Amino acid sequence: MLPVDATAKPPRGSAWSLLGSELKVLFGRRRTWALLLALAAIPVLIAVAVRLSSTVPAGRGPAFLDRISQNGLFVAFTAMLVSVPLFLPLTVGVVAGDTIAGEASHGTLRYLLVAPAGRIRLLLVKYAGALAFCVVAPLAVALAGGAIGAALFPVGPVTLLSGDVIQPPEAALRILLIAAYLAVSLAGLSAIGLFLSTLTVVPVGAMAATVVVSVVSQILGQLPQLEWLHPWLFSHYWLGFGDILRQPVLWDSFASNAVLQAGYVAVFGALAYGRFATKDILS
């Protein structure tokens, strides 16, 4: 673990400078880069595996896998699809679970809270840092997928689910849209992680709990007997980004997902505030 002296004496000027230093610390960490590299390795593994194997029969494996050998851009689609259930929640859980508990475990939380009324601001800044990671993580998968796909396979017009064909520049735009969709999808989980992080001074506990919550939510989403519950699960729309690959783009799931995630952010943000504002900071 790197020494986190940078957070120990942050510039106290404004929330923006606090945010700037938070982002600098987050993306200056070797751990963050290791997480992003692990995510970028997913499309690389997929592309190399497809490249080395014979043709993939249609209809086997994850969606789009059989299209990769004809068009490298499908590496990005497949990799994002594969990383949604576990890898993205895992990395987001690590970052979000570390937000408050990490500072507490280092004994630096006290110093961050010297300023009066600093707790809300600290909570907001920490959440903003986690959100920044939510934006960067799917982008890492998408960019690595596009790059390795273009390197190993021909790149050409992409056939959408509706049978319409779009040119590579528009396909790149759709890939970025999917990355944005995934960033929104992970906002709710980040808020849950932030709340769990205020409950403990052991960051690993909060990280593990966040990942477990995401897995439980997805398992509940698979049970047809709990159909009434499904629209309320934060993972309900995680795999809905296929709607961006239709022509015309179906925005319904994007909007529903944003509303749902906003609800989770509000609920768990309020809980995190309630917990963090009433907590005795001992370390």
Added chain:
Amino acid sequence: MWTRWLPSVAVPVVIAAGVLVGTLPAGAADPLPARTPAQVIELMGTRTAVSFTGTLEQATDFGLPDLPAAGPSSGPAAAGDGPAGSVASIAGLLAADHTARVYADGPAKLRVQVADGSFAERNMVRRGTDVWFYASKDNSAAHLVLQAPDRGSGDPSTATPADIAGRFLAAADPDTEISVGAEVEVAGRAAYNLLLEPRTADTLVGRIAIAVDGETGLPLSVQVTARGAATPAFRSGFTALALGAPDDSLFTFVPPAGSSVREIVPPAPGLSHDVGDSETPPSGPRPAVTGSGWTSVLAVPAPAAGGTGAGANALLADPLLSQAAVDVPGGKLLSTPLFTVLVMADGRLLAGLVPGERLQAAAAAAQ
């Protein structure tokens, strides 16, 4: 300090209140002028070529077994997969719910997009006489050229929509009571609710409700309710509808590179059996209909040995359906709230909108 927890209580309360308000029915707009059933049917007939973009949802509650939701794979595990027209795909269509986006621009331009889960879609694109089908699951396309509408060329002058409505009512009246129910709202539009109720108690169908848009005459939804049931067993209707011509490029389809393209030869029109001999199964026995109206029973005889009709056996070979079917004397009976299917051990297949006993009686009578 306890006030710090107030937001944690207030936020869920606000969300719950918002959800409750969202489910309340919106305030009724201006009521539609009252119309008789004949006038509503006439309205359907007079509708000018409607251009719209809509979302259509179909939901069925036939009591057939549910399968756990399939994961993101495009593999053959998902319900309703399999080549088009296979037994598995039919069972999937029956048991599964569907959402489709519909684009229409006048009578000759239509596009229907049926979502097959999150990462697959089936498309039907029509422009004039050109009809394309596309399935993203196996990247296959099919093309069909529609025949010129020969029967419509009869004399359009003699059959006004009012005439057609009158004739339809006269034909339906002995079996069916047709009325207009209370105005309903479908996809945010005020609609007449045309109710069709069988006059006989021997059918499983209790009521068919067709919502007809008060402004355009477009049918907005169809609900079929089983006799004695409170909620419809089959619902199909628009959940969103916007009038106006969609983007014209939506009705242009070019099969994507790498897709398999198949040309569909349209079946020869009714009378010319001598021409299309090789296409249709010629030697097989023909289905017969006994009874009339709502209590009709369709009987498909046993296929000739080595014939094409593997239907009955294939139906029972499907694990999904054989699990739902129950053994009855002489065969297996598949019961749903709206229809029943009886597969006899000797290969005959009977189906109808009637209780299972009537199918068994029909099977016994035909022997």
